[in-house]
Amino acid sequence: MQKVLSKAQFPSFIEGLLKSYEVYGPVKDKNTKFQKIGSSKELYLDTVTEIPAKNIFLPEHEVIVEFKGGKASERQGDTKKRVIFGLRTCDLNALQILDKVMFDPLYLTKRKNTVTIGLFCEHPDEFCFCNSMELVNYYDLFFYPQKNEYYISVGSAKGLALVKGLPTAKKEVKIPHPLNTKVLEEKNIEKSYRNKIWEADAEKCLSCSACTVDCPTCNCFDIKDQLEMNLKDGKRSRCHMSCQLKSFTRVAGGKSYRDARLSRFKHFVYHKLVYYHKHQGRYMCVGCGRCLRVCPTKIDWVKTINLLDSMETIKKKGGKKKE
Amino acid sequence: MTYLPKPYVITAVEVFTSDVKLFKVKCAMDPQPGQFIEVSVPGVGECPLASCSFDGKYVDILVRNAGNVTTALFDLKKKDALFIRGPYGKGFPLAQLKKKNLIMIAGGTGIAPVTSLIEYVEKHRREFKEVFIYFGFRDEAHVLLSDRIEKWKKKFHVHVGLSNDVLTHKYERGYVQEIMEKHKPKVEHTVALLCGPETMMGGVTLELNRLGLTDNKICWSMERRMECGFGSCGRCQIQDLYVCKDGPIFRYDVIKPRLENEQSSEGVKK
Numbered sequence: 001m002q003k004v005l006s007k008a009q010f011p012s013f014i015e016g017l018l019k020s021y022e023v024y025g026p027v028k029d030k031n032t033k034f035q036k037i038g039s040s041k042e043l044y045l046d047t048v049t050e051i052p053a054k055n056i057f058l059p060e061h062e063v064i065v066e067f068k069g070g071k072a073s074e075r076q077g078d079t080k081k082r083v084i085f086g087l088r089t090c091d092l093n094a095l096q097i098l099d100k101v102m103f104d105p106l107y108l109t110k111r112k113n114t115v116t117i118g119l120f121c122e123h124p125d126e127f128c129f130c131n132s133m134e135l136v137n138y139y140d141l142f143f144y145p146q147k148n149e150y151y152i153s154v155g156s157a158k159g160l161a162l163v164k165g166l167p168t169a170k171k172e173v174k175i176p177h178p179l180n181t182k183v184l185e186e187k188n189i190e191k192s193y194r195n196k197i198w199e200a201d202a203e204k205c206l207s208c209s210a211c212t213v214d215c216p217t218c219n220c221f222d223i224k225d226q227l228e229m230n231l232k233d234g235k236r237s238r239c240h241m242s243c244q245l246k247s248f249t250r251v252a253g254g255k256s257y258r259d260a261r262l263s264r265f266k267h268f269v270y271h272k273l274v275y276y277h278k279h280q281g282r283y284m285c286v287g288c289g290r291c292l293r294v295c296p297t298k299i300d301w302v303k304t305i306n307l308l309d310s311m312e313t314i315k316k317k318g319g320k321k322k323e
Numbered sequence: 324m325t326y327l328p329k330p331y332v333i334t335a336v337e338v339f340t341s342d343v344k345l346f347k348v349k350c351a352m353d354p355q356p357g358q359f360i361e362v363s364v365p366g367v368g369e370c371p372l373a374s375c376s377f378d379g380k381y382v383d384i385l386v387r388n389a390g391n392v393t394t395a396l397f398d399l400k401k402k403d404a405l406f407i408r409g410p411y412g413k414g415f416p417l418a419q420l421k422k423k424n425l426i427m428i429a430g431g432t433g434i435a436p437v438t439s440l441i442e443y444v445e446k447h448r449r450e451f452k453e454v455f456i457y458f459g460f461r462d463e464a465h466v467l468l469s470d471r472i473e474k475w476k477k478k479f480h481v482h483v484g485l486s487n488d489v490l491t492h493k494y495e496r497g498y499v500q501e502i503m504e505k506h507k508p509k510v511e512h513t514v515a516l517l518c519g520p521e522t523m524m525g526g527v528t529l530e531l532n533r534l535g536l537t538d539n540k541i542c543w544s545m546e547r548r549m550e551c552g553f554g555s556c557g558r559c560q561i562q563d564l565y566v567c568k569d570g571p572i573f574r575y576d577v578i579k580p581r582l583e584n585e586q587s588s589e590g591v592k593k
Contacts, residue, residue, distance in 0.1 A: 065328070067406075070330055070404060071330065073327070074325060101555055101557075102555060103553060104325070220557035221550065221551075223550045223556070225363075225367055225368045225369075227365075227367070228366065234365040236326070236369075243557065248558065249547065250548060251390075252389035252390025257547065257561075260588050263585055267560075271560070275562060275563035278563045
């Protein structure tokens with residue numbers, strides 16, 4: 001079912017949501033990110049945000065367990081009603097991917113109390129390759145902008161409750177795929193793990209972990225303790241952690257199991273395309289291109305995989321690479 | 324899934340060496356042999372440790388002082404409380420071990436998970452055939468659980484090898500794989516279970532292969548950093564396998580290609 005909302009009415013639709021929900025949306029500050037908004041004027045809807053929406057559900061630092069007087073108590077999730085507006089298809093799929101690997105009550109209650117509203121991606125840039133990643137429709141509501149109005153697809157009862165008053169579309173509009181210039185040609189790269197081609201990328205890598213910070217599906221975390229001043233009580237919190245850092249796999253005694261930058265870099269790519277796929281039957285990468293956009297040394301692993309593909313076919317045919 | 328640990332009281336502390344202690348904790352937990360628990364000290368952190376032995380009322384935890392949390396654990400005394408959550412992981416594949424000969428090999432504190440299996444075998448002796456046990460330690464001062472080893476010597480084929488002690492008379496001299504090679508355990512209808520440092524397990528596996536045991540009849544107990552314990556934090560991944568939920572006990576033919584793959588990129592450039 002599709003509903004229609006004229007663009008002139010859009011601000012008042014958001015104001016209506018603000019009355020009963022905490023509304024988050026893409027905002028342009030120093031960088032573009034999802035933030036709590038006070039009015040529809042703050043929204044920045046032109047491009048994919050730099051910082052993904054995962055930070056709403058998985059903040060950088062969140063207390064999970066508290067110790068007091070020799071007893072431990074677990075923090076229960078935030079039950080505030082939230083709406084996130086302006087999620088692109090990649091952001092929405094990323095949330096579905098995270099749901100499969102996050103099991104703690106804090107995350108789950110936050111997710112349960114949130115309505116996701118998608119927005120069609122009108123201006124994908126040269127880094128976007130979402131069409132290669134077999135994305136699915138997963139939303140409560142999805143806005144598709146036309147000349148003077150938004151066509152709103154309804155994906156769940158939670159979403160329908162927000163647009164009940166709007167008129168139903170006379171003729172439904174088919175939502176196209178966003179226009180991509182970048183393509184990931186091969187995703188089954190398991191056999192190419194030992195290919196030498198990865199070494200060139202790993203050579204450029206600084207292990208700065210910016211790719212995992214900006215990735216909308218990177219959920220790996222650390223559990224850290226803080227001691228209170230009385231030296232007995234404390235707090236335990238879940239913090240962001242990145243597989244690109246050496247300390248990620250460091251165990252007691254000092255051994256780090258992925259010591260070389262090459263194996264850490266490959267772990268990132270292979271986790272996205274191979275490892276997650278084996279457990280869940282889909283790719284962990286959503287093709288948003290954030291890791292490529294943010295990389296300070298411009299590592300383009302999508303290009304590397306495409307090269308890999310052509311290299312392997314050349315090998316099979318037994319010919320030499322043409323200049 | 325929850326991160327909530329519960330407090331339990333330490334009823335006894337046994338000191339073995341300068342860096343290994345055994346904590347007896349009053350705790351009505353019933354893990355499977357080979358499963359691990361997350362032990363924590365408030366304000367310091369958590370660490371995954373093998374449940375060494377248990378009887379439904381008590382859990383023994385063998386701790387080697389190697390990191391932050393274990394250092395804090397070492398400060399705990401009798402009647403102090405420590406926090407535990409778990410058990411996690413799959414443990415030893417007991418169904419596949421029944422009616423088979425068993426070879427158990429452990430090095431150093433790797434004796435902890437093996438102890439839980441030996442005690443299970445003791446309780447259900449009729450379900451298993453012959454049991455061969457080989458332990459490796461550095462020297463006489465580093466032998467752990469020596470009174471239990473003496474007790475087991477009466478029931479099973481137990482041999483202890485000391486790698487760095489030329490003067491010992493009580494135990495045998497040499498690496499654990501040399502001791503095993505000397506005593507020639509049965510390899511027909513046999514499963515071998517290993518726990519220890521990865522280099523030691525590699526050496527033992529080579530020797531087992533030479534004796535005629537194939538990779539699919541060898542199990543490794545793996546060590547990795549674990550934060551959550553149930554496949555969420557991604558810290559313990561060995562390629563696509565999570566040590567916390569798919570292991571920590573793996574069949575060697577399953578884990579071998581993955582370890583070799585990860586190893587292949589090491590040493591290229593740090």
